[in-house]
Amino acid sequence: MGLAVSLATAPPAPGREEDALTALAELVRDDLAACNRVIVANMQSQVDLIPQLAAHLVAAGGKRLRPILTLACARLCGYPEPGSPGQRHVALAACVEFIHTATLLHDDVVDESRLRRGLATANAIFGNKASVLVGDFLFSRSFQLMTADGSLPVLKILSEAAATIAEGEVLQLVTQNDLSTKDERYLDVIQGKTAALFAAACQIGAVVAGRKAAEEAALSDFGLYLGTAFQLVDDALDYAADQAKLGKTVGDDFREGKITGPVLAAYKAGNEADRSFWRRTIEDSEQTDADLDHALILMERTGAIEATLARAKGFAEKAKAALLIFPDGPVRRKLTDVADYTVRRVR
Amino acid sequence: MGLAVSLATAPPAPGREEDALTALAELVRDDLAACNRVIVANMQSQVDLIPQLAAHLVAAGGKRLRPILTLACARLCGYPEPGSPGQRHVALAACVEFIHTATLLHDDVVDESRLRRGLATANAIFGNKASVLVGDFLFSRSFQLMTADGSLPVLKILSEAAATIAEGEVLQLVTQNDLSTKDERYLDVIQGKTAALFAAACQIGAVVAGRKAAEEAALSDFGLYLGTAFQLVDDALDYAADQAKLGKTVGDDFREGKITGPVLAAYKAGNEADRSFWRRTIEDSEQTDADLDHALILMERTGAIEATLARAKGFAEKAKAALLIFPDGPVRRKLTDVADYTVRRVR
Numbered sequence: 001m002g003l004a005v006s007l008a009t010a011p012p013a014p015g016r017e018e019d020a021l022t023a024l025a026e027l028v029r030d031d032l033a034a035c036n037r038v039i040v041a042n043m044q045s046q047v048d049l050i051p052q053l054a055a056h057l058v059a060a061g062g063k064r065l066r067p068i069l070t071l072a073c074a075r076l077c078g079y080p081e082p083g084s085p086g087q088r089h090v091a092l093a094a095c096v097e098f099i100h101t102a103t104l105l106h107d108d109v110v111d112e113s114r115l116r117r118g119l120a121t122a123n124a125i126f127g128n129k130a131s132v133l134v135g136d137f138l139f140s141r142s143f144q145l146m147t148a149d150g151s152l153p154v155l156k157i158l159s160e161a162a163a164t165i166a167e168g169e170v171l172q173l174v175t176q177n178d179l180s181t182k183d184e185r186y187l188d189v190i191q192g193k194t195a196a197l198f199a200a201a202c203q204i205g206a207v208v209a210g211r212k213a214a215e216e217a218a219l220s221d222f223g224l225y226l227g228t229a230f231q232l233v234d235d236a237l238d239y240a241a242d243q244a245k246l247g248k249t250v251g252d253d254f255r256e257g258k259i260t261g262p263v264l265a266a267y268k269a270g271n272e273a274d275r276s277f278w279r280r281t282i283e284d285s286e287q288t289d290a291d292l293d294h295a296l297i298l299m300e301r302t303g304a305i306e307a308t309l310a311r312a313k314g315f316a317e318k319a320k321a322a323l324l325i326f327p328d329g330p331v332r333r334k335l336t337d338v339a340d341y342t343v344r345r346v347r
Numbered sequence: 348m349g350l351a352v353s354l355a356t357a358p359p360a361p362g363r364e365e366d367a368l369t370a371l372a373e374l375v376r377d378d379l380a381a382c383n384r385v386i387v388a389n390m391q392s393q394v395d396l397i398p399q400l401a402a403h404l405v406a407a408g409g410k411r412l413r414p415i416l417t418l419a420c421a422r423l424c425g426y427p428e429p430g431s432p433g434q435r436h437v438a439l440a441a442c443v444e445f446i447h448t449a450t451l452l453h454d455d456v457v458d459e460s461r462l463r464r465g466l467a468t469a470n471a472i473f474g475n476k477a478s479v480l481v482g483d484f485l486f487s488r489s490f491q492l493m494t495a496d497g498s499l500p501v502l503k504i505l506s507e508a509a510a511t512i513a514e515g516e517v518l519q520l521v522t523q524n525d526l527s528t529k530d531e532r533y534l535d536v537i538q539g540k541t542a543a544l545f546a547a548a549c550q551i552g553a554v555v556a557g558r559k560a561a562e563e564a565a566l567s568d569f570g571l572y573l574g575t576a577f578q579l580v581d582d583a584l585d586y587a588a589d590q591a592k593l594g595k596t597v598g599d600d601f602r603e604g605k606i607t608g609p610v611l612a613a614y615k616a617g618n619e620a621d622r623s624f625w626r627r628t629i630e631d632s633e634q635t636d637a638d639l640d641h642a643l644i645l646m647e648r649t650g651a652i653e654a655t656l657a658r659a660k661g662f663a664e665k666a667k668a669a670l671l672i673f674p675d676g677p678v679r680r681k682l683t684d685v686a687d688y689t690v691r692r693v694r
Contacts (some may be wrong), residue, residue: 047518106483110476129457129520132479136453137513139483143490143506152497159490166484171394173476 020341021063024334028071031090035067038094042141053126053134056119058101066100066201067093069226069335073205073219076331088208091145092154096201098142099158103165103197105135110169111256154204161200168192177257177283179267186264190231191224198227218325222335225319230342232312235260237345239299251292257282261311266295266304274298309343316343367688368410371681375418378437382414385441389488400473400481403466405448413447413548414440416573416682420552420566423678435555438496442505443548445489450512450544452482457516458603501551508547515539524604524630526614533611537578538571545574565672569682572666577689579659582607584692586646598639604629608658613642613651621645656690663690 025032043054070093080086107113108121109128115121123131139162146155172189175181202223206216238253239262253260259282267278277294281287299305316339326332372379390401417440427433454460455468456475462468470478486509493502519536522528549570553563585600586609600607606629614625624641628634646652663686673679 045514045517047514047521049517049521050514103483106479110479128475130517132453132457133513133516133520136450136486137510137517139486140506140510140513143502144510147499147502147506150499152494152499155490155494155502159487159494163484163487163491166480166487167392167394167397169480170392170396170477170484173480174394174396 020334020337021065021068024072024338025064025068027331027334028068028075031071031075031093032064032068034087034090035064035071035093035097038091038145039097042094042098042145043138045137049126049130050134050137053122053130054101054138056122056125057104057116058097058138062097064097065230066197067097069198069201069223070096070205072331072335073202073222074208075205076219076326076329076335077206077209077211077215079205079209086208088149088151089205091149092204092208093201095142095145095149095158096197096204098138098145099162099165100197102135102139102142103169103193105131105138107169109135110173111252113252151207153207157200157203157207161196164192164196168194168196172258175259177285178259179263179278179283181259181264183264186259186261187228189259190235190261191228194231194234195224195227198230199223202226214325218322221322222319222339225315225322226339226342229312229315229319229339232261232308232315233343233345236262236305236308236312238262239296240305251295254281254292254295255287257285261308262299262304265307266298266302269302269304269307270298274302312343316340367681367684368412368415371419371685372411372415374678374681375415375422378418378422378440379411379415381434381437382411382418382440382444385438385492386444389441389445389492390485392484396473396477397481397484400452400469400477401448401485403469403472404451404463405444405485409444411444413544414444416545416548416570417443417552419678419682420549420569421555422552423566423673423676423682424553424556424558424562426552426556433555435496435498436552438492439501439551439555440548442489442492442496443544443551445485445492446505446509446512447544449482449486449489450516450540452478452485454516456482457520458599460599498554500554504547504550504554508543511539511543515541515543519605522606524632525606526610526625526630528606528611530611533606533608534575536606537582537608538575541578541581542571542574545577546570549573561672565669568669569666569686572662572669573686573689576659576662576666576686579608579655579662580690580692583609583652583655583659585609586643587652598642601628601639601642602634604632608655609646609651612654613645613649616649616651616654617645621649659690663687 039058043051043058045051071089074080074089079089104116105122108116108123109131112123113121114124121131122134126134142158143155146158168189168191171185172193175185175189199220200223203216203220206219235253238250238260240250253263263278263282267275270278277291277298281291281295319339320336323332323335386405390398390405392398418436421427421436426436451463452469455463455470456478459470460468461471469481473481489505490502493505515536515538518532519540522532522536546567547570550563550567553566582600585597585607587597599605600610610625610629614622617625624638624645628638628642666686667683670679670682
């Protein structure tokens with residue numbers, strides 16, 4: 001007890017950063033519980049395999065980061081007004097999570113991943129076919145829920161985001177194994193596959209509250225920058241994290257020959273021997289068991305991880321700055337903390 | 348010339364039935380050309396692989412049956428009014444085709460198909476990953492186009508149809524290799540995976556025309572029955588068609604252990620030796636090169652193909668009956684011809 005109190009007033013200490021998301025979730029606790037109920041209710045189907053597979057991913061795990069953002073941004077914008085029964089943000093947060101879940105299911109098929117959040121992937125358990133089709137189902141359900149909400153501006157934002165995600169994923173596929181990929185293309189990939197949905201999730205918080213365009217744009221920017229920072233860190237973690245802590249396999253990106261920030265940075269900063277190593281392992285996909293360890297050494301030596309994290313920090317700062325058009329208060333502060341947390345979740 | 352005239356007044360002769368769809372397409376020719384332009388314009392992306400892959404399927408082939416149904420049903424309902432610039436049916440027909448194309452891309456991945464319409468499938472050329480992701484892109488684009496159209500009733504119809512398609516596909520996956528599948532479940536599969544989109548495609552023709560609920564329901568029924576007949580025939584063709592003529596590989600369903608009408612009928616009508624054959628080949632997936640020929644013989648002997656086609660004919664009759672609330676005229680007549688054509692395209 002005494003320890004908890006002293007920590008609460010102390011400057012951020014290792015481990016405390018993780019509390020930022022928990023604190024934000026706590027702030028929207030009732031809404032998040034309602035959102036979870038909407039999610040569970042809408043993944044039902046007479047075809048048993050659908051809720052079985054969906055439950056594995058939707059109900060079991062996940063930080064619910066994206067729906068929490070929708071709920072918190074709605075709250076930041078004063079929705080619902082005190083005493084009002086408005087629950088639109090809850091249903092739309094579920095839509096966002098369904099789109100995210102559908103893309104996860106398809107990603108894991110595309111990446112042939114076997115492990116996510118420390119658990120076997122849906123495709124590893126239920127097979128690729130079921131994962132593709134249940135992803136399609138959740139995606140469709142998401143649009144059914146949006147249609148029931150009835151806001152064309154929301155439908156526009158989320159259907160555009162969904163198309164952008166798919167474009168980002170295809171672009172990632174196209175740049176795979178290609179060390180000549182321009183850095184801007186890599187940014188296009190992560191803004192497409194990850195940040196676009198963060199942006200949409202935040203923006204619709206302002207839309208349900210009926211806020212003006214500048215506030216919509218500010219929240220969209222916040223989400224875009226936050227999502228970019230998030231993915232940069234994720235890409236760094238793939239070469240740096242403790243596998244048990246991260247709940248995913250370190251070196252997945254390396255084995256797949258994925259072109260990420262750390263690889264581009266290490267390649268650019270490397271000497272001729274380094275570059276030859278990267279060409280063999282990433283471009284030619286010729287890897288031995290010892291290569292991942294050597295890749296990690298090169299990452300350290302060239303400062304590629306640090307550079308990627310510094311870049312993520314820059315985006316987190318931009319995310320925080322975008323919030324400044326809103327008055328100070330507990331929601332803005334906790335959203336700001338989440339931006340800090342995003343770039344501190346490593347080391 | 349003389350021959351053509353005599354054929355025009357003669358009773359349907361072999362080959363003439365195929366003209367029914369061509370005749371319907373001809374009736375909405377300008378709208379179909381406009382729809383094709385919308386399709387090509389909306390499958391563009393800065394990510395080159397997307398239009399490349401989409402073009403393979405969307406632009407190159409296909410009968411455009413579903414969008415033609417939307418265009419013809421709108422016309423049947425008097426949309427657009429003469430002299431009016433209304434083009435909503437054109438954009439929505441493109442939405443229907445995009446949903447269809449997205450499901451084809453995912454189907455071919457799920458079924459591991461190598462051939463469609465006599466051409467290599469997209470997954471055979473571009474790989475499964477690209478097919479999954481471009482399917483997602485086209486699906487998203489479809490909802491962007493619907494949102495631009497701005498009709499919540501249309502969004503409701505098509506998002507429900509999309510969810511139903513996914514459910515039908517999952518149910519098909521679940522029943523695979525299972526000879527104890529009830530006939531009603533098989534009907535659920537084909538009404539989900541195929542007929543639901545036919546129904547939606549037809550119904551939205553009435554919606555854009557602002558027709559009353561009874562007419563919407565009649566066109567939805569027409570589409571549902573037509574689509575059911577269409578899929579029954581398709582399933583029969585897989586055991587009966589001339590491969591070159593059909594443009595797909597005969598025996599695909601057999602090799603995949605798919606539970607279709609012909610298999611259920613042949614199993615039910617078969618003797619103990621037949622049933623043992625079906626259990627080995629369909630349930631246990633133990634097949635030799637000679638087994639397909641034997642399956643075709645059993646299909647003939649038990650009358651399974653004829654039974655499936657007779658059933659399809661029953662649905663085609665119901666489809667035609669649903670149109671009777673509309674006054675007689677060239678569009679209704681050609682839609683009726685298409686129902687007849689659907690069950691005559693074999694033999």
